[in-house]
Amino acid sequence: MKREFPKSFQPHECEAKWYELWQENKIYATDTTKGTEHYSILMPPPNVTGILHFGHVLNQTLQDIYIRRNRMQGKSVCWFPGMDHAGIATQSKVEAALKEEGLTRYDLGREKFVERVWEWKEKYGGIILKQLMKLGISCDWDKTLFTMDESASAAIQEVFIDLFDEGLIYRGKRIINWSPLSQTALSDEEVEFREVAEELYTLRYYFENSDEYLMVSTVRTETIFGDVAVAVNPNDERFKDKIGMKVVVPIIGRVIPVIADEHADPEFGTGCVKITPAHDPNDFLVGQRHNLEIINTINPDATLNSFAGEFAGMERYAARKAITARLRELDLLEKAESYTHNVGFSQRGGEPVEPYLSSQWFVEMKPLAENALKVVKEGQVHFHPAHWVKTYEHWMTNIRDWCISRQLWWGHRIPVYYTEDGAQFTAARNEEEARIKMNLPVGTKLNQDPDVLDTWFSSWLWPLTTMRWKFDGVTENTPDTETYLPTDLLVTAPDIIFFWVARMIMATTKFSNHVPFKDVYFTSTIRDGQGRKLSKSLGNSPDPLNIIEKYGTDATRFTMIFLAPLGQDIKMDVDVINQDVPAVEIGRNFANKVWNSGRFLLMKFDEACGENDIDLNKIADLTDSELSASDKWIRSKYNNTIVVLNKLLDEFKVTEYSKTLYDFIWSDFCAWYVEIVKVQFAQNESPAYRLSLMKFAIDLYEGILLLLHPVMPFITEEIWHILCVKGDNESISLEKSPVANPAYIDEAILTNFELLQLIVEEVRRLRASMNIQPSKKLPVAISTQDESIIAFLIEQENSLAYFMKSDNIEISNTATKPEGALASVVREIQVFLDAGDAIDIPAERARMVKEIARLEGNITGCERKLSNEKFVQNASQEIVQNEREKLESMRNSIAQVRENLANLK
């Protein structure tokens, strides 16, 4: 029975087929009992609202490569998947849907609203997980955790209570970043600064009952209603006598003092700064130092409140315009100049954040950061590339407290209970416990804090919650934490190093005494041809699913890692209109190459079988004496490649890993060895030999499939099953990574074969230079004094003849140049090509003259080096010796070329 090997690879059919089979057979299920070695990766949980982008493709592929490789090395492997509830993003989505119905979340009330969000989550959320499956990733989906799951929520609550009891979580009234759009507080990390061109207005603050005034500059004229002082620098001579005097706030006429504070920079603007403690973090500090009143003049939705008098109810930017116009009318505006400065924007909503005074919950970060910094500096956690350690260190040493409360409904509700008057409060699992903690009588009414926690407060516990840590309060350790913590690798984008990576290190070291992971691989940012980050808002990102549809998953995966240098951005041309990323052709063509070489080997095997149905596994191996030098060469190359591939992956040089695979398969295996198989097959008609030869080649090819499987799981699986290499198909999937056998790495053969390649290439070059018909066969003579090379080349004569298109080869130490032949020298080996009439003498002469010039240049350089006493003295003996041999060799070569030139008629 002949096996069907279709002419071309159909990615889509086989992708669905194999992924289903993998899932059905649970071959990626975690098995803590298997093996003595363990390997685990935490999947960065995508947002429940997320959709697949190229960042995911790269990121997931990298993780999958490491997971599959380690699984194939026989380790007990776990890849923990999951999904993030994404507080603001998800709540906004549902609120937008409600708006369509003409409703707000307040119409529904908290409980009903949260129900709606859950409904939304079940219905529309988690599309991303299905999309991730298209990438062929081999995580254990049964372990999927949603950050709002009961187990995770329980752990989050425990952690909050612990930190509260320890005093590391506290409630404080501070200026925080307020998102008027989402009407919630944000952490510092959720704010991004952008340069904005605005106007800087200089206002006149008249002294009380006087015609004199101070000039005060501000961008935000709408905040003047909250002014409680004007500050000048205590050392500023210009204003020394003004300190303590009173000025009048424009428009509203409030009388405020002139105070002295270092915050006022004499160099900037007029040297006088208005102090608005409720609306500027620095002013807030000044206010505290001087015990000033705090007047909040802005509503949560960024409209002005009643302190703004006639401007009350106006939106902040509209109000600024109106107020500025009024100031101008009242002749209180000294000047307006254009001014570019940085303004903070909400990363999520995109609107400018409002510095806003409110009571929020904070985590004191310093004590957590110290240890988290230590474990990285000590090397318990390695960053790749390592330079991120500096960024990390900088953030850790300048860390500020983390605002964790959000005025949302979707999220983990803060487990804090207040007495009705708000005077007493504590963190507890429930009301009952809270009363006990506060020594209150049973039945005392308590109110739970209405706010929820920052999404990242659940994310920072990801290493623990994915392992069901503290669930049910039963035990601190679970079988998974015992086995898989610390995890081996985290693959993530560098832009969440503070949001997530740093905080996971803090939380995990704090609560488990483990580091969360040993290695962190920071992936490349993917940019378009113009260097812009691929993003939804720019509209410059094709949907990866369309690319997968066009080229296949394997091709897409391979291309991504082929293009992604460690620690540097990927630039790739994208065509959004046609939904194309042309670079993925690299992977597609490579897949095609792999496919066709397999198809060819099977064809030859079938040919060797003839009419018989022969089990590959029952065929005798080639004996050592039956193996040709070429067979041994490819075996050397193959084993050597395994060593190199392992080293590269251990060093996280994933791009080089992909290039090594590519070169070995395409150049060594396909371009050279498969051609040699053709020759050896043709030259020996013995059926037994042919079967054994094909077995040898297919075994090697199976090794290639195994090596390639972590990157290109589908095509390798498909071919592997077609070949039925395992005979009865006892395994469901490719299972084992090949292990290098050092005994098979034969350096002498590698060197000799390289020489063979050089000779072949030289002959091809000679033929091309004379425009010789590719089909035309010509005699070749090779002359060298090295007997071992002669022996090697003679053994390979048939292959040589095939590669060089020769019908007559002479290899000896006495071979001479046939009359009128083309002549060339390859590492002191003379190569003669008898082209007959095809020879173009002037062209040949020119070629030789050029070669002589090249050699002369090199020889001169070499001689200069060797005649330099300092070089001979200082350079290592090895280098000097090398240089001497090089010189000797080049002198011999040049003599030969000169002789050839002289003999040219």
Next chain:
RNA sequence: GGGCGUGUAGCUCAGUUGGUCUAGAGCACCUGCCUUACAAGCAGGGGGUCAGGGGUUCGACUCCCUUCACGCCCACCA
């Protein structure tokens, strides 16, 4: 303002502790090929003062200093 990174062929990038690197690969380009799987392929070719300057060294793409260009991060002055 502080920090980090990058500048090598038209484009995207390799180049391991300085010495076969008077520098490689893929794409693009040019020439020739339907050669026993693969034209999504095969063979050959052109193209680079390794961003500029200075220094260390017998020797620098590689180390140091400096200038320029680009990118990112942090802080943020009204």
